[in-house]
Amino acid sequence: MTSVPLKGSDRIAAGPLADGTGTAPSVRPSRPRRRGRSAPYWFLVPTLALFAAFTVVPIGYSIWLSLHKVKVKGIGLGKGAREQVWNGFGNYTDVFQDSEFGHSVLRAFGYGLIVIPTMLGLALLFALMLDTPKARSAPLARLMIFLPYAVPGIIAALMWGFLYLPDVSPFYYLLDKFGLPQPDLFNGGNLYLSFANIAVWGGTGFNMIVIYTALRAIPRDIYEAARIDGASDLHIALKIKIPIVMPALVLTFFFSVIATLQVFTEPMALKPLTNNLQSTWSPLMAIYDSAFLKSDIYGASATTVVLALATFVLSFTLLRISDRYTGEDRA
């Protein structure tokens, strides 16, 4: 039962009674044992303290804020004009009644439907291609695919923004030269494609590396056995490699879903360039808008809590589903 490992000398000193029944005949051996028991907790203290200070307390404060609101009195100017009052679940009912936030969530889903399959599909494809024995200059190719991930999101967004603007983009110059149609990349559905393109460009490399690392961990002799059985490279990829790296795919999918719900940088950076982007385009933009533009930290806290819970529930459900799926597969 004792999970705390004892030093050899202690074990000898304490004898058979060292199994935690606590009826040691003398005080002397129990002292080092007590110290030994509390030691792990002392090692945990820094982590727990930091976790409490920078995660638990802020989350608690957010929840507390989300249950309050400001009430203005009289003319609303000067000292004592504003008072923080209890608002119960008022902010939460507002969140669910706020069609703008609802729309922003729907937009994020629409964006995710484009980004996630494309990005993960490409990442898997690249990883499999790099993993084939025939791949030449694989390290260089790997680096080239990974490189966009190293570009900070805001810079990537601005760079693509310039490429999307007809008056300054070299692509439009070429389209114009060849008399091809020039689509408005900031209009309607194209907007989703434009954002998705930035995300795919920046994120594929990272996901490719995750999948590729998992592929490299597969023992090579499995392939040899498959080849002896007459499997082609394609067969090996589809029947062996993909099933084995499934956990890595689930992981990248998981990351991507969270990143989709948190899309912020691209729309924020491109907003000043066009009439078509609302200040509440994505869920995080809606939160930013209420917290930092409208200075309503109470409503923003409630929205944040809702978004965090939704992300949590969604992730958890997806994990359960994938667990069941891979579990059945194994059986």
Next chain:
Amino acid sequence: MSIHSRQISRRSVLAGAAALGLTGTLAACGGSDDDSGESGGPVKLTYWSWAPNMEKVAAIWNKKNPDITVTVSKQASGAEILSKLITAKKAGNAPDLIQVEYQSLPTLVSNDVLADISKYAGDTKSDFSEGLWGMVTLGTDAVYAIPQDSGPLMFYYREDLFKKHGLSVPKTWTEFAETARAAKKAVPDAYLTTFSSNDPGLFAGLAQQAGGKWWTVDGSGKWTVGVDDAATKKVTEFWGGLVQEGVIDNQPMYTPPWNQALNKGTHLAWVSAVWAPGVLVSSAPETKGKWRMAPLPQWKAGDNVTGSWGGSSTGVSTDSKHAEAAAKFARWINTDPQALAALVKEVAIYPAATKGQSGDILTTPEFFSNQKDFYTTAAEIAATTAASAWGPNVQTTYTAFQDNFGKATKAKKETQFVSALGTMQAKTFDDMKKQGFEVAEA
């Protein structure tokens, strides 16, 4: 070496003590934490500002006033500094001095960030035009800031292109519409200018010129929101009509394509404020010496009134333990001739103080070397600035403008412009009501 510095510090201690004699009384009446404990070094003030080179102006003050040291801390402008200030106030550590845009004053006063400095303001009221002073008092007996710069609206146009295409400089908005049509006819791929849904400040200024009163408050403390009042509706229909007609562009301002339009001359004019030369220098460097500035077109021939776009003031926070020293600095930086000259030269602002708008402080912008009387004309226009009325949730109104006018300009439909204005009104009103203000719709 060490002996020297010690002597110097002792001298400054004495000077500081003298200064503290003043601030001591203030701390007593402010009822805030007593600072006599730190009697010793000079009074240290922090100044949040987003204007470039503001620290150079503060350096002049620091040299002249070793007992009150001002340190400039560079901040973001617009909504960001607002939420930062409100948060800092909540934490009890707002800076002593704050650069505040006029439209943000009610928001900050409502959040108790700005102190009433009327008792230190003295006769400084006479340094400013009545319209500007009204903005910092919010129409009350209090004084919440000292005006720093102003941005009266003007009409900028390409003199060369106007001449080439035989266009006349519009004196009224009716003429403006005609010029827009004539410009479109003369140069099919060009526009007179654009209606930008990214710049609520300009729209507010245009409404202000037309006589729009977005927020008013009566003696009993009841607010009235009139964002969609008749005057603003008139402005909305006017621009919406021109965009629908296709004679005014619908692209937002301050984007790479906009810069290019100015640079290439596919925008022939720009409705902007007195600070436009500074923007044109970087946005349209190739057009130097080709622009000219004229008064803003009027709604009625013979009228003489303009609105404003931008402009800021210097306020003192309620967290400051040295409000009197801070107010002294705020007065100095905005009224002292040497400070005004430095503000013009280093920070490139158009001073709010009346005496800063004339005389030899302002020299003709290099970009407008063809218009020697630039600042004489500007001062005449500035004097005609209509009073503006701001409320405690301007940012909500501004965001509503961007979102809804964005859709309307994209659709190029006048009716959508009008419904966008309606949404702006509704969002502003609902937000104030939700916050608990006593509020009515105009």
